[in-house]
Amino acid sequence: MSNLIINKIVKRYGDIEVVHGIDLDIAPKEFVVLVGPSGCGKSTTLRMIAGLEEISDGTISIDDRVVNRVAPKDRDVAMVFQNYALYPHLNVAENIAFGLRIRKEPKDHIEKAVKEVAETLGLTPYLDRRPANLSGGQRQRVAMGRAIVRRPKVFLFDEPLSNLDAKLRTQMRAEIKRLHNRLEATSVYVTHDQVEAMTLADRIVVMNGGVIEQIGTPMDLFMNPANTFVAGFIGSPPMNQIEGVIKKSSDGMHVDVNGNSFSVPKALDVEEGQPVVMGIRPEHIFLENEGDSFSVPIKLDLVETLGSEALLHAAVGDENIIIKTGTEGGDVGRLSGVEQIYVPTARVKVFDAKSGLAIPERAD
Ligand SMILES: Nc1ncnc2c1ncn2[C@@H]1O[C@H](COP(=O)(O)OP(=O)(O)O)[C@@H](O)[C@H]1O
Ligand SMILES: [Mg+2]
Structure with a gap:
């Protein structure tokens, strides 16, 4: 189980600063949700953790090692995206196994790991299918399977449920929570949906305009919002x-x-x-x-x-x-x-x- 420490990170695109020095300590096993309106810097922050965006200033550490200069594949993080990013020409088993194959892990180990993950996610009957022949929810499960199978130090999710209809979203939300309770992996989850944040998070980080407005447990934010922005963002209808x-x-x-x-x-x-x-x-x-x-x-x-x-x-x-x-x-x-x-x-x-x-x- 790994900790993740974000220390005054800044992101600039040319002259424009979009993340203004964010501090965040995430404990081992913790499930932290970054929530805020569109464009507030959630994905940029997550992508800096993943190594997909350069960090303009500040440091990110995983297990007390600064990873600013570490390549994404060597950070031992796995990311699940909104658009699933599956390989259309590979079947479910091959999609899940992909990362392990790249790492040249032994074949019998890969087979066993894929089988286990497929069982966990209810994908066993679909292992031979290609993504085109799966429902949205099944595709999202494959994307998660691909992340889980690597047993990464940190899971990163960027709006993973946004492409699903409301009913399926509620169902998958519960599945993600169950999965987290079982795997106990340190997780950072990005969403613009305060209900997802409230239901999934150990702690919620409310972002707005590239800064953090408040960090707290769902009930902290609900009962004691630090400012009118948080008061107006959390709760339905809001305060x-x-x-x-x-x-x-x-x-x-x-x-x-x-x-x-x-x-x-x-x-x-x-x-x-x-x-x-x-x-x-x-x-x-x-x-x-x-x-x-x-x-x-x-x-x-x-x-x-x-x-x-x-x-x-x-x-x-x-x-x-x-x-x-x-x-x-x-x-x-x-x-x-x-x-x-x-x-x-x-x-x-x-x-x-x-x-x-x-x-x-x-x-x-
Ligand atoms: N490659 C880029 N070049 C310039 N600006 C960008 C780039 N990517 C994102 N931004 C800007 O950074 C801000 C934060 O974006 P983002 O992190 O994607 O927001 P969120 O995920 O919270 O919706 C937005 O104003 C966006 O327009
Ligand atoms: Mg985003």
């Missing part, structure tokens, strides 16, 4: 962000939103009159008082029924808010009469309006 102004009174601190008062937890490091963005997750808003909550009147605009849950689109003053609620009992008719919401004070996050950074609690 509500409501603009308001800090008001202090004898009974504590509030955010005033067009005359509606939202309590905030404990003593935050803020000034009276400071413009803030308040963050409340749609699933942290309730239609009944669950205790330690405050109520806010809303104007309901739209109810979307999703089956197991419903989304209420509403306004607080002139700010829009989305509420996620269960549909137990199946009576969604009652939802169209909602005029009031309850928000647990402890769930309210406050960000500085100017910097977008989460406001910490006062130290004293």
Whole structure:
């Protein structure tokens, strides 16, 4: 099991810098997901780890050896791509065996390894088929087989599920997770899909514009986003962000939103009159008082029924808010009469309006 240390890596294409000095320590066996919008530098970072892109500045180490100058084939990493990159004229067994053949491993060893991997991935019945005669999901499994069979120190995945339809994507996502639980190989996985990131990762790295916005476990990011970017990227629907102004009174601190008062937890490091963005997750808003909550009147605009849950689109003053609620009992008719919401004070996050950074609690 191998560690991977990324130290202040920079990528420049000519004069244009696209990755601005990223630091990341990945522990042995860890499954780390790089997530962020298109063009934020995820693939570039992954390709620098793989050795497919030159590193402009900084270092990458695998098992405490700096690999900046080590050729891709000597880094002992295996990469799985979105487009599978299979050899069309080779059958499944030959595709999986390809890397081992190149390394001139003994024939009986190759045969045994291919057999094992095919069994693991449910590919045994298809070993004689060519990629053209496989489904998308089967092709993706072959691509994974080719990576697994080499027993690399580090697995790298670049949007491996993006070409699959939604149902298959969910299924393959679970398979990748099971595979990781079994192989326990250090993995770096790139996706723009926050659901994939949340479900697969031990730790998520949220990237934006060539920098890291936050690193944390899925629940860290969900519960305590470091800034409004992460708050707006993680979660579905994402965290509500409501603009308001800090008001202090004898009974504590509030955010005033067009005359509606939202309590905030404990003593935050803020000034009276400071413009803030308040963050409340749609699933942290309730239609009944669950205790330690405050109520806010809303104007309901739209109810979307999703089956197991419903989304209420509403306004607080002139700010829009989305509420996620269960549909137990199946009576969604009652939802169209909602005029009031309850928000647990402890769930309210406050960000500085100017910097977008989460406001910490006062130290004293
Ligand atoms: N070969 C290249 N030459 C110039 N710019 C590039 C090249 N490859 C990628 N970029 C730029 O680098 C940025 C990051 O790209 P990329 O890492 O592919 O993003 P992501 O994988 O997060 O979608 C983008 O702005 C992209 O246009
Ligand atoms: Mg990419």
